[in-house]
Amino acid sequence: xxxxxxxxxxxxxxxxxxxxxLLIILGLPALQFSFIYEGYQFFLPIEVFQETISGAIxxxxxxxxxxxxxxxxxxxxxxxxxxxxxxRASLKDYLFAVGIVNALLTGLILFLMxxxxxxxxxxxxxxxxxxxxxxxxxxTYETSNAFSFLADIHPLLYAVIYSAWIALNGALYATLAxxxxxxxxxxxxxxxxPFVAYHIFNFVAGILQAPQxxxxxxxxPFNITEQPLWxxxxxxxxxxxxxxxxxxxxxxxxxxxxxxx
Amino acid sequence: MKRTRNISIVLNSLFxxxxxxxxxxxxxxxxxxxxxxxxxxxxxxITFAIxxxxxxxxxxxxxxxxxxxxxxxxxxxxxxxxxxxxSFRNWVYYSTKRxxxxxxxxxxxxxxxxxxxxxxxxxxxxxxxxxxxxxSGNISHHLVASFSSPLSVIFLQLILWLLVSIVLHGLMCLxxxxxxxxxxxxxxxxxxxxxxxxxxxxxxxxxxxxxxxMYFSVGAVxxxxxxxxxxxxxxxxxxxxxxxxxxxxxxxxxxSSQKEFIPYLIYAMLASLYILxxxxxxxxxxxxxxxxxxxxxYGVSAEDSSFLQLVSHLILFFGLAYLSQLRLQDQMTAxxxxxxxxYQRLEKWALHVFVKEGRFYLLALTFLIIGTxxxxxAQGLALSLSTSLLSISPLQLLLQLIGISMLQLMLYSLLSxxxxxxxxxxxxxxxxxxxxSVFLLPNFNQYGIFPSGLNGFAQLQTFSLMHLLFVLLTYxxxxxxxLYLLFQKSIRI
Numbered sequence: 001x002x003x004x005x006x007x008x009x010x011x012x013x014x015x016x017x018x019x020x021x022l023l024i025i026l027g028l029p030a031l032q033f034s035f036i037y038e039g040y041q042f043f044l045p046i047e048v049f050q051e052t053i054s055g056a057i058x059x060x061x062x063x064x065x066x067x068x069x070x071x072x073x074x075x076x077x078x079x080x081x082x083x084x085x086x087x088r089a090s091l092k093d094y095l096f097a098v099g100i101v102n103a104l105l106t107g108l109i110l111f112l113m114x115x116x117x118x119x120x121x122x123x124x125x126x127x128x129x130x131x132x133x134x135x136x137x138x139x140t141y142e143t144s145n146a147f148s149f150l151a152d153i154h155p156l157l158y159a160v161i162y163s164a165w166i167a168l169n170g171a172l173y174a175t176l177a178x179x180x181x182x183x184x185x186x187x188x189x190x191x192x193x194p195f196v197a198y199h200i201f202n203f204v205a206g207i208l209q210a211p212q213x214x215x216x217x218x219x220x221p222f223n224i225t226e227q228p229l230w231x232x233x234x235x236x237x238x239x240x241x242x243x244x245x246x247x248x249x250x251x252x253x254x255x256x257x258x259x260x261x
Numbered sequence: 262m263k264r265t266r267n268i269s270i271v272l273n274s275l276f277x278x279x280x281x282x283x284x285x286x287x288x289x290x291x292x293x294x295x296x297x298x299x300x301x302x303x304x305x306x307i308t309f310a311i312x313x314x315x316x317x318x319x320x321x322x323x324x325x326x327x328x329x330x331x332x333x334x335x336x337x338x339x340x341x342x343x344x345x346x347x348s349f350r351n352w353v354y355y356s357t358k359r360x361x362x363x364x365x366x367x368x369x370x371x372x373x374x375x376x377x378x379x380x381x382x383x384x385x386x387x388x389x390x391x392x393x394x395x396x397s398g399n400i401s402h403h404l405v406a407s408f409s410s411p412l413s414v415i416f417l418q419l420i421l422w423l424l425v426s427i428v429l430h431g432l433m434c435l436x437x438x439x440x441x442x443x444x445x446x447x448x449x450x451x452x453x454x455x456x457x458x459x460x461x462x463x464x465x466x467x468x469x470x471x472x473x474x475m476y477f478s479v480g481a482v483x484x485x486x487x488x489x490x491x492x493x494x495x496x497x498x499x500x501x502x503x504x505x506x507x508x509x510x511x512x513x514x515x516x517s518s519q520k521e522f523i524p525y526l527i528y529a530m531l532a533s534l535y536i537l538x539x540x541x542x543x544x545x546x547x548x549x550x551x552x553x554x555x556x557x558x559y560g561v562s563a564e565d566s567s568f569l570q571l572v573s574h575l576i577l578f579f580g581l582a583y584l585s586q587l588r589l590q591d592q593m594t595a596x597x598x599x600x601x602x603x604y605q606r607l608e609k610w611a612l613h614v615f616v617k618e619g620r621f622y623l624l625a626l627t628f629l630i631i632g633t634x635x636x637x638x639a640q641g642l643a644l645s646l647s648t649s650l651l652s653i654s655p656l657q658l659l660l661q662l663i664g665i666s667m668l669q670l671m672l673y674s675l676l677s678x679x680x681x682x683x684x685x686x687x688x689x690x691x692x693x694x695x696x697x698s699v700f701l702l703p704n705f706n707q708y709g710i711f712p713s714g715l716n717g718f719a720q721l722q723t724f725s726l727m728h729l730l731f732v733l734l735t736y737x738x739x740x741x742x743x744l745y746l747l748f749q750k751s752i753r754i
Contacts, residue, residue, distance in 0.1 A: 035704040056699045063695040071688055078686065188590060188687030195691065196583065203531065203576045206569040207538045216568075223568055249444050 004097040029117040058220040062194040065173035106174035111167035118159040145221040183250035284378040300391035304379035305411035311375035313480035327450040350506040400480040407483040424495040431502035551648035553637040560717010582673035666716040
């Protein structure tokens with residue numbers, strides 16, 4: 001099993017994939033930063049970080065999560081690779097290894113995207129001074145969010161825990177898409193459903209006037225006023241439950257995949 | 262066998278213990294409140310306080326009743342029993358009969374313990390002076406207004422217990438018959454409990470009306486409707502269950518054959534919900550149907566946008582494009598030698614596909630427009646296309662609503678088609694949706710040159726109709742040229 005995980009992990013670092021990861025880690029935040037570093041009123045680097053992580057990234061979040069590792073698995077899946085794996089290794093172990101690598105790699109890339117953005121804005125950007133910061137005495141409104149209490153302890157603690165939160169959510173969306181591929185056996189539908197569901201729940205939370213429970217505002221809580229920390233765990237818990245139910249009801253009972261416990 | 266008997270004894274003892282504790286607790290509450298206000302209590306005050314305790318019903322009786330329903334269905338759904346009873350309707354009847362027998366014992370205990378708890382108080386045929394006392398915890402106070410005698414309450418309580426048990430189990434059976442899965446049955450039971458708790462805790466009217474827990478309590482029923490109405494509702498639901506059980510085979514066939522309609526149904530539900538809620542929220546600003554069109558199909562622009570407008574536009578228009586994408590995928594996978602023989606040229610086949618998609622978009626837009634008009638007319642808005650929310654004429658409004666929307670939607674489909682042709686795996690289309698949704702963001706399309714979300718009325722704040730028309734026609738033209746070149750290069754049959 002560990003051998004398979006290692007093999008798959010190394011497969012995920014081809015030159016083409018590495019360019020994609022770099023684009024996600026640096027390209028997207030840089031694009032958003034280019035739109036916001038002028039014309040906005042910033043008082044602290046953490047506000048620049050929050051604005052940089054807003055916009056395109058929350059909009060694309062499930063797509064990013066799905067595109068990090070799953071295309072490699074889909075290529076294998078489409079080429080009937082699973083049929084040939086069965087003769088050489090336990091299919092159960094193989095699929096489990098894919099699931100682990102998918103979640104870990106997605107989590108890692110999204111973690112790096114968030115923490116690198118934070119480190120660059122907090123420690124490197126002040127050297128170049130792209131952003132004109134306003135004096136804190138002129139601040140008339142609050143920009144805190146559900147995770148802000150961590151920044152009060154130490155900005156790095158905030159960065160690490162918030163990045164881990166993004167990574168965890170990304171891993172869950174990637175796992176959902178992976179389980180859907182196995183369950184539905186329709187690649188496009190399975191890959192698009194996490195994105196569709198993400199925006200459907202954003203929409204439903206919006207029209208029911210409960211944005212604090214929308215997936216977008218719980219993963220990126222910068223577009224709403226500060227909410228109690230427990231609210232961010234509501235869509236997160238639902239996502240875990242959906243994944244577990246999907247596994248228990250649609251994956252495990254499939255006899256040909258030998259998913260016996 | 263012995264182990265099962267021991268478990269049964271433990272569970273029964275636990276049940277009696279919990280009911281006895283609640284009975285004792287509620288009795289003490291009634292007695293101390295009556296003492297505090299110096300009022301006389303009779304046995305009915307205590308009995309009804311116990312029987313109508315919503316916490317007991319929600320957190321103890323409901324889970325227990327659903328567990329019994331689950332167990333009855335699980336044990337009785339066997340091929341031998343189905344063959345013996347002959348039909349699904351007879352099976353629902355058979356299963357419900359067994360369930361009612363089990364729960365009546367349970368309610369018998371509740372009745373007995375609630376009566377025994379009040380045995381030291383006088384049993385009279387009239388309401389006590391405490392019953393007239395208007396305090397939040399006094400359930401008898403709600404009952405006094407609807408019932409002249411306590412005897413009619415106890416009589417109604419027994420009927421309600423019987424009818425709601427039949428309804429609850431009947432519905433559980435019907436839904437189970439649609440999927441026949443044990444885990445699904447568990448989810449059903451959990452869903453009912455969660456629904457009852459949420460609708461009780463947040464006390465929203467519609468939720469309570471559809472919550473079975475409410476109908477177990479005469480107090481809760483008489484609080485929200487005349488008691489006879491509840492009896493009529495429950496009787497009608499039982500009749501409905503009877504009819505549905507008769508047609509369950511057709512429903513099962515319909516459900517298994519019409520799965521492809523589920524996405525359309527979800528879209529229709531979301532769109533209806535959005536139109537209804539957005540029109541009711543903006544009702545003070547609305548005078549004409551034209552105003553309502555502007556509010557519902559506002560979209561986003563660099564000048565003016567909110568999160569809700571953004572996701573609404575995503576759902577309304579990207580939702581339609583997504584449905585079209587799913588259809589396109591089917592069309593692409595169906596292409597084969599016969600398609601070639603029929604159409605001779607790929608361009609001809611593509612034209613056929615796009616005419617179909619165009620018809621689909623036109624139909625969907627028509628439904629959206631008619632739905633919005635219907636909601637507006639129900640709100641009493643003037644049937645006029647002029648609007649005071651934007652400085653546009655009725656003709657411009659119609660052009661933006663139908664013409665630009667059609668062009669925008671057709672462009673989404675054309676781009677999807679091209680990407681599907683080049684990258685059949687599908688994740689390129691996912692990327693397309695991602696890029697297009699990013700272009701919806703206010704910062705990303707300041708000059709209105711990217712073909713995304715141009716059909717929202719918000720765009721008319723910044724750009725002229727001619728600008729939007731020019732951008733969309735240019736992209737459509739370029740895409741058609743791209744497609745033509747693709748068709749020249751390869752034949753993917």
